[in-house]
Amino acid sequence: MSDGSGLLLDRSPDAARVSLGLVGGAPADADGDYLRVSDPATDEPVGWVPYGGAAQARAAVDAASAAAGPWRAATPDVRANLLRKLSAAMLDRTDALARVLTREQGKPLAEARGEIAYAASFLDWSAEEGRRVTGEYLEASGANRRIVVMRQPLGVIAAITPWNFPAAMITRKLAPALAVGNTAVLKPAEQAPLTAMAIAALATEVGFPPGVINVITGDADAIGRAWLGDARVRKLSFTGSTEVGRLLVERASTHLTRLSLELGGHAPLLVFDDADLDVAVRATLSAKFRNAGQTCVCPNRVYVHASVHDAFMDRVQAGIDRLVVGYGLDAGVHIGPLIDDAALDKVRVHLDDAREHGAIVRTGGRLGAPRAGLSPRFCTPTLLDAVTASMQVAREETFGPVLAVQTFETEAEAIALANSLPYGLAAYAFTRGLARALRVSEALDFGMVGMNETTVSTAQAAFGGTKLSGWGREGGKWGLEEFLEVKSVTFGV
Numbered sequence: 001m002s003d004g005s006g007l008l009l010d011r012s013p014d015a016a017r018v019s020l021g022l023v024g025g026a027p028a029d030a031d032g033d034y035l036r037v038s039d040p041a042t043d044e045p046v047g048w049v050p051y052g053g054a055a056q057a058r059a060a061v062d063a064a065s066a067a068a069g070p071w072r073a074a075t076p077d078v079r080a081n082l083l084r085k086l087s088a089a090m091l092d093r094t095d096a097l098a099r100v101l102t103r104e105q106g107k108p109l110a111e112a113r114g115e116i117a118y119a120a121s122f123l124d125w126s127a128e129e130g131r132r133v134t135g136e137y138l139e140a141s142g143a144n145r146r147i148v149v150m151r152q153p154l155g156v157i158a159a160i161t162p163w164n165f166p167a168a169m170i171t172r173k174l175a176p177a178l179a180v181g182n183t184a185v186l187k188p189a190e191q192a193p194l195t196a197m198a199i200a201a202l203a204t205e206v207g208f209p210p211g212v213i214n215v216i217t218g219d220a221d222a223i224g225r226a227w228l229g230d231a232r233v234r235k236l237s238f239t240g241s242t243e244v245g246r247l248l249v250e251r252a253s254t255h256l257t258r259l260s261l262e263l264g265g266h267a268p269l270l271v272f273d274d275a276d277l278d279v280a281v282r283a284t285l286s287a288k289f290r291n292a293g294q295t296c297v298c299p300n301r302v303y304v305h306a307s308v309h310d311a312f313m314d315r316v317q318a319g320i321d322r323l324v325v326g327y328g329l330d331a332g333v334h335i336g337p338l339i340d341d342a343a344l345d346k347v348r349v350h351l352d353d354a355r356e357h358g359a360i361v362r363t364g365g366r367l368g369a370p371r372a373g374l375s376p377r378f379c380t381p382t383l384l385d386a387v388t389a390s391m392q393v394a395r396e397e398t399f400g401p402v403l404a405v406q407t408f409e410t411e412a413e414a415i416a417l418a419n420s421l422p423y424g425l426a427a428y429a430f431t432r433g434l435a436r437a438l439r440v441s442e443a444l445d446f447g448m449v450g451m452n453e454t455t456v457s458t459a460q461a462a463f464g465g466t467k468l469s470g471w472g473r474e475g476g477k478w479g480l481e482e483f484l485e486v487k488s489v490t491f492g493v
């Protein structure tokens with residue numbers, strides 16, 4: 001049965017393949033329906049999870065609230081040890097976790113392994129940084145007063161994570177929150193919740209106390225509503241669409257719940273006439289086609305200086321033509337399926353619109369199964385030339401393996417084009433000029449800039465956006481600050 005949103009709900013799942021989640025250290029309550037998790041490449045069922053709602057959401061907060069006092073009182077070292085143990089356990093089980101991830105999400109196994117290491121890095125980083133939370137001691141204006149500024153955990157925090165990075169987006173939120181003494185309730189995405197379940201099981205195995213991490217699955221709307229309607233939830237960290245981000249902002253107004261929002265991007269990538277083209281081409285290919293183009297930070301709009309356009313296009317096309325599309329568990333595959341039918345439809349609409357309005361398909365552009373036995377949810381990596389600003393592909397996030405190229409003549413024009421959309425997550429530029437690199441870095445209105453580089457996501461850096469791409473930062477010391485309250489205490493002496 002489908003609930004109307006494309007989700008497959010079952011009353012009688014295959015019991016051996018049900019993952020229940022975790023509330024208060026025990027399997028989550030599972031009355032009612034189960035959500036079938038399907039392999040997007042084959043449509044085979046990979047497992048089932050409970051399709052919970054408000055009751056499960058409340059139970060998770062009850063458990064997190066009960067655990068909050070002791071967890072806050074534990075020393076940073078105790079918390080750091082557990083985070084490091086979880087990281088080690090994830091790295092030890094990389095192969096098993098990566099296989100689950102590939103099966104439920106579709107990305108090639110090598111990328112899935114990379115994601116497990118990336119996910120573990122947030123645990124290690126936060127374990128260290130959580131030991132460095134400090135306060136301040138201030139002289140007051142009155143001679144008989146002193147001020148101590150404390151930074152304290154918020155209490156219970158909620159995290160709602162996306163399907164495109166089913167492991168890393170969990171640890172990027174939970175690791176800093178837990179490291180500084182908060183407890184957590186988490187809802188992973190409906191499309192890919194099994195990796196989260198596996199991580200929760202490992203957390204129990206390495207000794208996280210019951211209630212510190214609670215993971216439930218189910219109806220996103222009901223769960224989000226319940227958490228933002230519960231005054232005990234002091235913060236919600238969300239990664240997903242701008243549309244859902246706006247809804248959360250409205251709902252957060254009830255208790256003025258703090259929010260971190262990592263929302264949609266539409267990253268521009270500028271290639272100046274003085275760029276090292278080999279570097280630019282390599283970096284463009286790896287950023288654009290990672291996860292089949294399904295990342296918030298992948299370049300969606302490539303602007304190339306007219307004088308290097310032909311050389312850039314030839315080299316990019318040669319690189320694209322070497323990429324292999326297929327099942328993520330098959331050897332040698334670079335590009336897996338799109339996550340679901342809606343994702344495929346969006347890519348189709350963007351390609352049709354681009355063709356209709358005069359874009360040239362230099363390579364790719366074919367939708368459908370790459371071999372017998374696979375679903376039609378695949379798109380060959382595509383290079384579009386002669387794209388114009390009014391095409392859908394140049395205005396909306398495609399979230400697929402489509403590289404859309406436009407040209408520019410001057411630096412001012414390139415910056416204006418890059419800043420022309422209401423999104424501000426990541427932007428990239430390629431130039432050998434130091435002065436230009438500084439000028440362009442300053443002028444790009446984005447939370448992250450990759451200069452001669454497209455790898456901007458690491459545990460140490462601040463990840464996040466401006467404008468419609470959201471609020472707050474994840475990663476580095478900034479990621480921990482998001483989960484701390486500043487308290488000022490004035491002493492009379």
Ligand code: SIN
Binds near residue numbers: 164239262
């Ligand atoms: C995202 O797509 O939201 C995350 C990508 C990353 O961490 O690099």
